[in-house]
Amino acid sequence: MEKIPTLFERDERFHVIDRPRAECAWVFEGAGVGTEKLDGTNVRLTVRSGQLVRVEKRRNPSKAQKRQGIVDGWYADAREESAEDKWILAAAAATDVSTWPDGEHSCEALGPRIQGNPLALSSHVCVPFDLRAPVIPDVPRGYAELRDFLATLESRFAPGHLAEGIVFHHADGRRAKIKRTDFGGAQDR
Template identity: 80%
Template sequence: MDEPRGRGRPRKNPAAPARWTPPEGWSRLVAWISPEEKKALKHVAVEADVSVADLVRSLASGLAEGVISHEELLGHVSRGKQVMEKIPTLFERDERFQVVDRPRAECAWVFDGAGVGTEKLDGTNVRLTVRSGRLVRVEKRRNPSKAQKQQGIVDGWYVDTDESSADDKWILAAAGNTDVSEWPDGEHPCEALGPRIQGNPLALDDHLCVPFDFQAPTVLDVPRSYQGLREFLTTLDSKFSPGHLAEGIVFHHPDGRRAKIKRKDFPRSAAAA
């Protein structure tokens, strides 16, 4: 019985090594990618019936010929990195999962004074896609399960909402109540807020979505130390809903990096001090 043949296209001359001579002036590009990224590229390449190299080259060709602009590409890359990657907390945590006065190395830029602070809103992470001032898609964030985390999947992803699902009712209500007529075209990560979302800590009267990329409330003169932030957050009034405490602060670096700290991250006894 013959053994099943593996995937791939046989060479015209199996005895000869595969060779390809690039056109004059061409150069070779090498990049390191994760196993998951490699798998994703291969999946798309198989669907398109091309090699991974041809797939990457088609993207470069699209940029060179103006089929896709560099602004569009960078926008997708930036949004993907900023939204889906987990935002690190400023300080290390103890065995009770509360922060201690030990800054995390990747957040050193915050303590060096870089970036600006915005109010962290306590709701549900969603993504709204807008075209010509109209809402065309509503997605919600899905976080990896415990089993998936054990498999090395740590970052979340977005899935479509379902109008017939009770779980998505209030997310869709928030999206429907949000005026996007002046929003730029694109995919906008947002926080969905309102009476039926996350206990409504800001005591809002209705549901709506606040985009992270251009409407997050800026907070001035934010301290950059453990003690300073601890005390600052015990009295920080929400700019979005005056009269209610803000959940925390998200620091934004000009290059797209972010870092966060929440009032409840600190030990309860310290927060009450």
């Protein structure tokens, strides 16, 4: 699983600065579609004939693994006997996959017991990035414009709550992201 690059370089406080990352140049050239970045836990659901057959959770490399050059995360099976996987499995079980095409679908698991539930959802669910990520039309592409846009961007998935950020999707599969909190300052609230 390849980590999605952030649109801009970061400073020593890990906030973005007005210096676009070279690998994200396509976004600034106007390519790609903006979708809402949902604030939950990254999971992957495998579907066969409209049935959920596997639930996996994202694992990121440890600091020691990063020092060894392992930078990209991977998926590991979620386990019923694991207390930390309980709510991921609840979200997967509550998700209707009956119309999903066969395959592996990266999703965001959301709900009352996941990541502090910033969208104030009343139930758990998994939202597949390839099928249901809310599209945000006319997303600005400049540093200041994105900062101001994200400061007040309402979630399309949970109206009345702020969106976490934007993920740009290129037709060739490339992606790039920006979060409201990447800008620091008043955005960290």
